[in-house]
Amino acid sequence: MRITGELVKGLWRENPTFRMMLGLCPTLAVSTSVVNGLGMGISATFVLVGSSAMVSMVRNVVPEKVRIPCFIVIIATFVTIVELMMKAYTPLLSRSLGIYVPLIVVNCVVLGRAEAFASKKGVWRSVLDALGMGMGFTWALCVISAIREVAGNGTIFGYPVGVSFSPPLFMILAPGALLTIGLLIGLINHLSLREDGRR
Amino acid sequence: MTGEMFISIIIGTIFVNNFILSRFLGLCPFIGVSKQSGPALSMGLAVTFVTTTASLITWVIYDLVLVRFHLEYLRTLSFILVIAFFVQFVDIVMQKKMPSLHKMLGIYLALITTNCAVFGVTVLNIDMFYPRGKPMAGGLGMAVLQGLGAGIGFTLAMVLMSGIRERLEYAEVPKCFKDIPITFIIASLMSLAFLGFCGFSV
Amino acid sequence: MGQMIRFGLVLGVICLVATLVLAAVHEVTKPKIEEQARIEREAALKEVSPGADTFKAETADDIEYYEAYKGGELTGYCLKLMARGYGGYIHMVAGIDKDGVITGVRILEHAETPGLGSKMTEVKPGEEDPWFLRQFVGKSAASIEVKKNIDAITGATISSRVVTDAVREGADKLMKKLGK
Numbered sequence: 001m002r003i004t005g006e007l008v009k010g011l012w013r014e015n016p017t018f019r020m021m022l023g024l025c026p027t028l029a030v031s032t033s034v035v036n037g038l039g040m041g042i043s044a045t046f047v048l049v050g051s052s053a054m055v056s057m058v059r060n061v062v063p064e065k066v067r068i069p070c071f072i073v074i075i076a077t078f079v080t081i082v083e084l085m086m087k088a089y090t091p092l093l094s095r096s097l098g099i100y101v102p103l104i105v106v107n108c109v110v111l112g113r114a115e116a117f118a119s120k121k122g123v124w125r126s127v128l129d130a131l132g133m134g135m136g137f138t139w140a141l142c143v144i145s146a147i148r149e150v151a152g153n154g155t156i157f158g159y160p161v162g163v164s165f166s167p168p169l170f171m172i173l174a175p176g177a178l179l180t181i182g183l184l185i186g187l188i189n190h191l192s193l194r195e196d197g198r199r
Numbered sequence: 200m201t202g203e204m205f206i207s208i209i210i211g212t213i214f215v216n217n218f219i220l221s222r223f224l225g226l227c228p229f230i231g232v233s234k235q236s237g238p239a240l241s242m243g244l245a246v247t248f249v250t251t252t253a254s255l256i257t258w259v260i261y262d263l264v265l266v267r268f269h270l271e272y273l274r275t276l277s278f279i280l281v282i283a284f285f286v287q288f289v290d291i292v293m294q295k296k297m298p299s300l301h302k303m304l305g306i307y308l309a310l311i312t313t314n315c316a317v318f319g320v321t322v323l324n325i326d327m328f329y330p331r332g333k334p335m336a337g338g339l340g341m342a343v344l345q346g347l348g349a350g351i352g353f354t355l356a357m358v359l360m361s362g363i364r365e366r367l368e369y370a371e372v373p374k375c376f377k378d379i380p381i382t383f384i385i386a387s388l389m390s391l392a393f394l395g396f397c398g399f400s401v
Numbered sequence: 402m403g404q405m406i407r408f409g410l411v412l413g414v415i416c417l418v419a420t421l422v423l424a425a426v427h428e429v430t431k432p433k434i435e436e437q438a439r440i441e442r443e444a445a446l447k448e449v450s451p452g453a454d455t456f457k458a459e460t461a462d463d464i465e466y467y468e469a470y471k472g473g474e475l476t477g478y479c480l481k482l483m484a485r486g487y488g489g490y491i492h493m494v495a496g497i498d499k500d501g502v503i504t505g506v507r508i509l510e511h512a513e514t515p516g517l518g519s520k521m522t523e524v525k526p527g528e529e530d531p532w533f534l535r536q537f538v539g540k541s542a543a544s545i546e547v548k549k550n551i552d553a554i555t556g557a558t559i560s561s562r563v564v565t566d567a568v569r570e571g572a573d574k575l576m577k578k579l580g581k
Binding site for chain 1: 407415434
């Protein structure tokens with residue numbers, strides 16, 4: 001695949017959230033505001049890129065039977081680095097995201113890419129793949145967060161939207177997240193079915 | 200731990216803050232394994248066993264090792280390793296002693312390692328019951344209880360969803376909503392229903 | 402057997418490297434993290450005891466509190482309180498003057514339902530501090546009670562009650578301990 005292809009595929013065609021259904025737990029939990037969504041997306045991307053690079057570097061050294069625990073240790077290290085940095089430099093965001101920061105360690109996107117890609121391909125490709133997946137994850141998060149924040153709180157990035165209305169609270173709560181992602185995936189399926197039909 | 204606290208944790212973890220429908224922990228298997236009741240129940244019981252035992256082990260490690268040596272920052276690393284090895288251990292034991300169950304669960308058993316609910320509850324236990332470096336009285340019991348409740352709540356959601364999806368097979372779902380999207384929408388209705396538990400106080 | 406040893410060794414080496422890296426990052430970030438906690442704590446203390454400039458940490462049995470001083474003179478006390486709310490524990494700081502009248506309440510940490518219980522820290526646009534907590538100021542700590550002189554947050558009676566009861570009981574305990 002062309003080099004740029006590795007980067008771009010994570011954005012739409014193989015989007016981790018909408019296409020591959022990976023990393024749903026943090027996506028739904030954290031998408032209550034665009035700031036949270038962006039923060040989680042960037043943190044997860046950092047972990048993705050760092051761990052994919054590292055896994056790719058040691059892929060020939062690690063015996064196959066112990067590869068999963070080794071990958072887990074590498075990922076956990078990057079997650080802890082993010083945890084500590086956020087606590088030190090962005091304490092409010094760290095508090096907002098709560099347990100979902102350490103939960104990046106079991107984010108299916110991270111382990112999934114390490115296992116399916118980085119353990120088999122070169123470092124440069126792995127980094128691009130990770131970056132693309134991370135950005136895809138981030139923009140999906142932002143879209144969902146934007147919908148929920150506007151509909152459920154009447155604000156975006158914390159600023160009031162301008163039109164005053166009484167926001168349906170459940171959008172910010174759990175049901176709203178599930179509804180939003182259900183409708184979005186349905187919409188995307190519909191769009192791609194139409195595209196397939198045209199070909 | 201008082202009786203009041205006991206009930207509060209159990210009801211809270213199973214219903215009010217249901218791990219799947221409220222905290223969104225354990226969604227991957229929820230979407231993936233909830234098509235039929237049999238596997239859903241087996242998965243739920245396996246997860247419950249792991250969450251309860253992992254809560255016990257990780258609490259003890261945190262209390263006796265991490266805090267004592269000021270290594271709290273190794274929490275994420277050590278907890279996930281404990282879970283990974285424990286699931287591996289369960290896998291091996293189950294293969295020898297309960298081969299049919301092992302076959303039914305298949306790859307999903309290993310996937311319990313990356314189940315957000317398992318790792319999530321161990322971290323939640325520490326955040327809730329070990330505030331500011333000192334464990335609460337009866338903290339170990341509370342942690343194990345919350346682990347048990349997390350698993351039971353997970354199983355409950357799984358079984359409920361599988362019951363609905365089995366019936367959904369006979370319904371006419373628009374093509375673009377088939378399978379995953381309609382499951383999410385149903386889950387959102389279930390979650391809305393569970394929100395009703397929010398008024399409970401013990 | 403040799404294979405097992407090799408596996409263990411690889412895993413062990415990776416764990417060792419990981420631990421060393423994390424220890425290093427921890428050392429670098431520790432001072433900043435502690436600094437953040439200190440700044441936040443001091444800001445909260447100053448907010449609940451307006452006018453005070455120094456605080457002295459004290460403990461009386463299991464009550465953790467601060468004595469607030471303005472220019473060397475004792476003006477009141479700040480209580481560190483923890484109450485079991487809806488989503489977990491609510492950590493707060495309450496300031497009272499020497500007669501037990503509340504001078505301010507601040508929530509430090511909570512996990513209450515977003516949009517409902519979390520409204521207790523909500524600041525209305527155009528205002529400066531959370532309206533729910535402002536109700537406490539000027540009232541005698543022994544007298545505060547939801548429905549009597551504190552308005553609960555709509556749809557979050559439990560969170561409101563938990564905070565109110567915690568402040569009242571905590572202040573009562575402290576005042577008794579100090580013999581007032």
